[in-house]
Amino acid sequence: MRIDPDLLEIIVCPDCRAGLRVLDLELQCTGCGLRYPIVEDIPVLLVDEARRTD
Structure with a gap:
């Protein structure tokens, strides 16, 4: 999986x-910790689709 670094700077x-950082198949928020799925190299930035980490 590859996310364009320029995209990561603005989302x-x-x-x-x-901000967000890339994990294996997810983007993790550096603030609240929500993890957003990446489907076919496209980040799905929907809070309802995210999962919380503790």
């Missing part, structure tokens, strides 16, 4: 507006 968490 933010839709819940708290913090």
Whole structure:
């Protein structure tokens, strides 16, 4: 999986507006910790589709 680095510079968490970092098949918010799935190299930045980590 590859996410364009330029894209990562401009997208933010839709819940708290913090930055995102790439994990294996997810993007994790650096603020609130929500993890957003990546489907076919496309980030799905929907809070309802995200999962919380503790």
